[in-house]
Amino acid sequence: MILRGINLSIKKGETVAILGPNGAGKSTVLKILGGLIKASSGEVKVNGLDLKKDSYDVKRKIGFLAHNSFLYDHLTPLENLKFFGKLYGVENVEERAKQLIDEVGLSFFTHDPVRSFSRGMMQRIAIARAIIHQPEILLFDEPHTGLDQQAIKLLNDVILRMRDEGSTILMVTHDFQQAIETCDRFIIIKNGKIVDDLQNVERNIDTITEKYMEQVSGL
Amino acid sequence: MNNLFKAAFIIAGKDLYSEWKTKQVVTTMLIFAGLVIVTFSFAFDPSNNAVRAIIPGLIWVITIFSAILGLNRSFLSETKNDNLYGMIVSPTDPSSIYLGKVIANFIFVLIVQLVSIPALFILFDFRFMGNFPLFLAVVVLGTFGFISVGTFLAGLSSNSRSSEMLLPILLFPIVSPIIIAAVQATRILLIDIEQIASAISWIQLMGVYNLVFFVLCLVLFEYVLEV
Ligand SMILES: Nc1ncnc2c1ncn2[C@@H]1O[C@H](COP(=O)(O)OP(=O)(O)OP(=O)(O)O)[C@@H](O)[C@H]1O
Numbered sequence: 001m002i003l004r005g006i007n008l009s010i011k012k013g014e015t016v017a018i019l020g021p022n023g024a025g026k027s028t029v030l031k032i033l034g035g036l037i038k039a040s041s042g043e044v045k046v047n048g049l050d051l052k053k054d055s056y057d058v059k060r061k062i063g064f065l066a067h068n069s070f071l072y073d074h075l076t077p078l079e080n081l082k083f084f085g086k087l088y089g090v091e092n093v094e095e096r097a098k099q100l101i102d103e104v105g106l107s108f109f110t111h112d113p114v115r116s117f118s119r120g121m122m123q124r125i126a127i128a129r130a131i132i133h134q135p136e137i138l139l140f141d142e143p144h145t146g147l148d149q150q151a152i153k154l155l156n157d158v159i160l161r162m163r164d165e166g167s168t169i170l171m172v173t174h175d176f177q178q179a180i181e182t183c184d185r186f187i188i189i190k191n192g193k194i195v196d197d198l199q200n201v202e203r204n205i206d207t208i209t210e211k212y213m214e215q216v217s218g219l
Numbered sequence: 220m221n222n223l224f225k226a227a228f229i230i231a232g233k234d235l236y237s238e239w240k241t242k243q244v245v246t247t248m249l250i251f252a253g254l255v256i257v258t259f260s261f262a263f264d265p266s267n268n269a270v271r272a273i274i275p276g277l278i279w280v281i282t283i284f285s286a287i288l289g290l291n292r293s294f295l296s297e298t299k300n301d302n303l304y305g306m307i308v309s310p311t312d313p314s315s316i317y318l319g320k321v322i323a324n325f326i327f328v329l330i331v332q333l334v335s336i337p338a339l340f341i342l343f344d345f346r347f348m349g350n351f352p353l354f355l356a357v358v359v360l361g362t363f364g365f366i367s368v369g370t371f372l373a374g375l376s377s378n379s380r381s382s383e384m385l386l387p388i389l390l391f392p393i394v395s396p397i398i399i400a401a402v403q404a405t406r407i408l409l410i411d412i413e414q415i416a417s418a419i420s421w422i423q424l425m426g427v428y429n430l431v432f433f434v435l436c437l438v439l440f441e442y443v444l445e446v
């Protein structure tokens with residue numbers, strides 16, 4: 001049992017940061033929402049659709065970014081994005097892939113195998129992969145790791161733009177600064193339980209840090 | 220239904236393209252097949268007429284072992300960056316992943332057979348006199364049966380740390396019937412053509428076996444991917 005009684009409902013258009021210490025179960029929550037692992041009990045619903053029964057319709061709406069990139073080492077960014085784009089049924093997939101590679105600033109490396117990429121470059125392509133089908137729901141697991149300042153700004157812009165377009169975003173992060181810049185709700189998970197749910201709080205790094213410390217170092 | 224095949228072709232296309240770029244799997248298989256042929260052509264005198272009797276066996280030895288080489292790689296290549304998860308989180312049916320892998324593995328083995336069977340015939344100076352379409356049917360059916368069960372088990376054992384050992388162990392009891400049928404039918408068609416009626420029954424057996432196991436694997440693959 002990794003999670004114990006997670007009950008979470010998120011409204012369309014919300015941007016939620018999931019915070020918590022290592023091993024708290026944050027990634028596990030995200031994996032269950034994305035359909036990667038099945039919960040031993042309970043259910044996941046999106047717009048009233050059940051993740052298990054209508055998995056095709058639900059999964060088409062979800063953009064998933066995990067710790068690992070999901071990219072094939074021997075393929076180029078373009079080939080990787082085209083493959084995943086096709087799986088999602090993206091139209092004009094080649095154009096879309098090129099546009100995304102351009103957006104994440106790697107157009108110079110379009111035809112190099114991703115094997116040779118640095119950690120941050122991989123992460124940029126992994127983000128492009130996650131949003132290739134313009135998902136309505138983003139599940140991001142530590143999206144900022146390995147990114148440089150410029151890429152962080154780029155990613156935050158993407159998140160904010162998608163929020164403005166009505167997408168819902170769930171983001172696991174250890175980077176409070178980025179959480180504050182992009183999110184308006186903060187959930188703290190500890191030992192597989194939601195211990196705090198901060199809505200309509202002041203978006204101030206000290207407030208969040210204080211609340212976090214209260215919960216996490218408390219015991 | 221349409222989606223099932225479309226996604227399967229995308230996945231098979233990705234595997235074939237990867238192979239085209241790296242040439243790892245088919246090259247290994249071809250080298251193995253070449254070694255088998257060379258070894259046997261030195262162990263037995265190819266000009267001796269009785270030696271033709273080992274050709275059916277050789278065809279299937281090459282098929283089985285090169286297939287296992289490919290099957291082991293098939294899902295291991297999806298684990299490096301959790302690539303398989305990338306497919307699972309996409310709106311792809313588990314059956315499509317299975318089908319895509321079967322198509323790709325099947326084509327790899329067909330390529331090896333396309334090169335090695337003619338080479339075998341030439342080296343052993345074997346002149347084909349039997350029923351060629353039936354021979355083709357036996358090769359295709361036997362290979363497909365082996366690959367469809369093997370792909371399923373490869374997926375199953377890839378979750379285990381000792382997958383390379385687990386695969387042959389699981390494979391052995393389940394594919395024995397199809398291998399026996401394939402070897403028997405091939406033997407009759409190549410060197411014992413009077414018995415053609417019994418070859419046809421072996422082919423029917425293979426057809427039934429393939430249908431049953433292929434459908435079972437297709438439906439059950441969902442549970443293989445479940446974590
Ligand atoms: N496949 C698995 N099988 C068994 N236990 C697992 C598995 N994956 C994770 N766990 C356990 O579940 C717990 C929560 O893991 P999870 O990856 O969700 O943590 P996290 O909150 O994302 O941590 P981090 O901040 O380090 O990413 C950990 O104790 C881990 O050991």
Ligand SMILES: [Mg+2]
Nearest residue numbers: 026027028141
């Ligand atoms: Mg994690």
